[in-house]
Amino acid sequence: MKRIAAMALTVTMLMTSVLGFSKPVELVWYLPGGGTFPYTDSKVVYDAVNEILAKNLNVVIDFKVPGAPGQYNDLMPLNMAAGEKMDLIFTSHWSNNYVKAASNGLYAPLDTLLPKLAPTIWKDTKDMLTAAKVNGKIYGVWGQQIAAKTSNLNVRDTLISKYGWDFAKLKSPADIEPMLAQVKAGEPELIPLSTRKPVAEWMLPYLGITGVGILPEVLGTRVDDGKVKVFSLIDDAKYLEMVNLSRSWYEKGYLAKDGFTYSNDQWGQMKNSGKVAFDFHNTWKPGEEVTPAPFGGMLVTAPFGQSFVEGLSIIANLTAVSSRSKNIETSVKVMEYFWTHPEVFNMIVWGLEGRHYTKTADGKIQPDPKAGYFTNSAYIYGNTFLSYPVVGSNPAAAKMTYDLNQRAKKAKTMGFSLNLDSIKTQVAMVTSVKDQFYVPVVNGYIDPVENLPKYRAALKKAGIDELLAEIQKQLDAWAKANNVK
């Protein structure tokens, strides 16, 4: 009798595992919450997503959004240090630092798993993923979006038609000076040029300068430089041209006098409300040159100069798998699933059709930000090219973006990751100096003639030479090992 019972038990267990009647595997996915409130429908959406996942993959996901969006960067290192259970983790250079966590062994290497378990992801992004290499291994999946950096100019269409500007001939930032003068004279309530970031910073793609992974406001390397030499930005002649340009524009009144006190979101709002006439940017999205602006009107984008892809473009949005996860392979499979199944991907990004967005006749969607689920951040969830186009956007843009990414040149430093252990002190000290001088000087708010020498001297005292030497050493070693020319 006992033996029959034992056999029956074994058979049942075999059957349940083989036929998949066992409980679905539970994964935990940590993401920054981004999106308007009310976020009240998140449970409804997650349940709907999990229904599909449970049926097709035998997986359910516990989507964890820790704290408010700005707190993700504070909470994730803490949660990881405390060993909280996690499988999928959003990580980047601007929140929850990817390189740091990867170097500390917190993420699982995906080099062998991706080709095997996520063939579509691998095929689509394998070239770009070289930028996500830390010590030779890939630790994250890139959420495929615009990667190429191109300096560009944003303007309101109403101003263009009023003054009859033609941007086809735009070759360099100085070309807009006469237009700035016209705005200053003719539109007294507007701020001619936004200084959310200094002109020099937006012009880095135009100048062909990329970074080394830290202190992007201080250090740079040339995109084309096979010798990958790192230098201090304020020692570069062309960079200084931009600084002086900003200063002359400040003196002519084209910059907001208190601009350095406005926060990022305030600039965003001013742009939305049309209070700002011109705004530079460093990411041009092909196919989206004319987009509807909030508060009405259209925003026109005019790119100029070269396009290139740099390491930070890829490290801008990665999803990693925790090295301590018990479900590494399943996690990778889940990422592949989201990458290739528009229904479930759009569900997690936009919510439920009819409830959170409506579909229009031509296949676009009109989301309702007030309906209870509006993230508007497909890049956090994965393959943005899979997202349904929103009304007012160009459906061909995804393909054009992909093509631009492919044909843009790749910065020579892609794939290099910096080890900070021996230079932590200098990084901290240089950061302090940067905080004091960067915004006022590079934006032109205070006289560069007087203050650039002060800035340089302070950097020297903070150990920038040691910093440059150590970084160069690591760059040279990496270039040699990877045959970079």
Next chain:
Amino acid sequence: MELLLLCIPVIVVLFLFNYLPMAGIVMAFKDFKPLDGIWGSPWIGMKNFEFFVRSDLIWNVTFNTVMYNLAFILLTPIISVGFAVMLNETGNRVMVKAYQTLFFLPYFLSWVVVSIIFYAFLSTENGLINSAIAVIGIEPVSWYSEIGAWPYIILFAGLWNQIGYNTIIYYAGLMAIDPALYEAAAIDGAGRWQRFLHVTLPMLSNLVVVMMILGIGKIFFADFGLFYQLPLQSGTLLPAVDVINYFTYRALMQLGDYGMGTAIGLYQSVMGLILVLVTNWLSRKVTKGEQGLF
């Protein structure tokens, strides 16, 4: 003893939430690696303190922290006691309640909100102050670049924020003074001012001394929100408004290094402890054991 039992809840709570975590102070001397945890991470001696010690800015930053706090420690009791006494003297219960409620309003506003209000006054283009001085023909000042003004602005904002809070405390202290003492003094012919000097002040002195010593313990700590939010992160103002907490926060933003953060916290704590012990000892010596914390 029964008295000991009365202390138990506080002892237990502080043990759980303050003393247990204190073991983690060792992180100040370790190169914290998340996978190894606090105990498994390697020791690196004093290396975490290096960036703070080597940086030129540490002197300026420490000086700022200590000087601002000293100003607050001295000025807050003077003004708050003054207000508490004035409230007491006006005698009208309704007015007192109204004043106390109003004085407390600044404490409710977060520094983010306060910095926006200050901006309304200090903004270069439309600010109320610049508009006012324009009327008398003075050129507009770019306040957020004007280093010289900021120690006063910070002092004003810090005091404005704390005074309501402290006034309530000293007012409660006044409530505890036996009115018979005042009557006796009045009978002896003491006027208002003399009653204040010879009754009020001595009776309040213990409270004031305790508050000051507590303030001195925190002299190396800064109210982060005040120094971070109010100057709207204007780099030019840093030499005047940079304090230890803010400096550490910025320096470590790129690095996210817990060990270095803990190290500086330890430095602030140890310095504070030394100062408190010294001040307490001095206070006891000068007042012959009367005034002090312990």
Next chain:
Amino acid sequence: MIEKTGKDVLVKVLMHGVLVGFALFCIVPMLVVISISLSDEKDLLINGYSLFPRIFSSGAYDYILTSPNALLNAYGVTILSTILGTVFGVLFMSMAAFPLSRPDFRYKGWITFYVFFTMLFSGGLVPTYLVVTQVLQLQDTLWVLFLPVFISAWNVILLISFFRSIPFEMVESAKIDGASEVTIYWKIVLPMSKPALATVALLVALRLWNEWFTSMLYIREQSLVSLQFWMQRVMQNMQFLLMNQDVMGGGAALLGDLPNESARMAMAVLAAGPMMFVFPFFQKYFAKGLMVGSVKG
């Protein structure tokens, strides 16, 4: 009887003058906050702030109240944790302050130092997080919203100071009469210290009411977050969208109505508002004259 003289009146007028002056400094900013919260967002962006709304709009409040349930929930959670934390906080802290104010308590010095030490020294974020989540398992509970913060060395020391003003003779005479320490604490010390207790209760209540850090660190269950944290999240969600609009593409056009500046102020009003009503409740304990006749009794 303390006489009124002409000089007396002048002094009173001056004092009122100073008090009114400072009161203005306190109330004008609050008025500006209320004004901005009721202003049209677009007008704020173009024309800046002003003392009275140029273009009136309830947009900020509408936005926040789109989901009244979540807001009410946060209010409820915060009220509950504030009450619990204040009642138990004042109880426990006064229980400890009483022995520590007594000259005859043998362990006074040691325990006072034990308490005071926590004011200066802290293990830091990571160790505290580990203790609360792994050792004490308090995450996603109501308790974690106040337990880590409701006992503070500062308030204990403040209470010690207040209790010291109670004459020791009273305690001694009660002991001679055979009263236990607890009885003395409960029947003599507490009733005599109403202003002090009310003050500390107010301070603890305010602290707990404004508490958001514990919600950020330890709460994932959305129905348990505190009011201040909830508001921060609403603000940051808005800011996130505004900052990232370049990355978001077509969706940017939908952001037009976000009442960023006005909502920030509206939230300040909604957070501070309730406390204004609670204030008078505490104030009635700030009464004089409890010491009268005490020594003779």
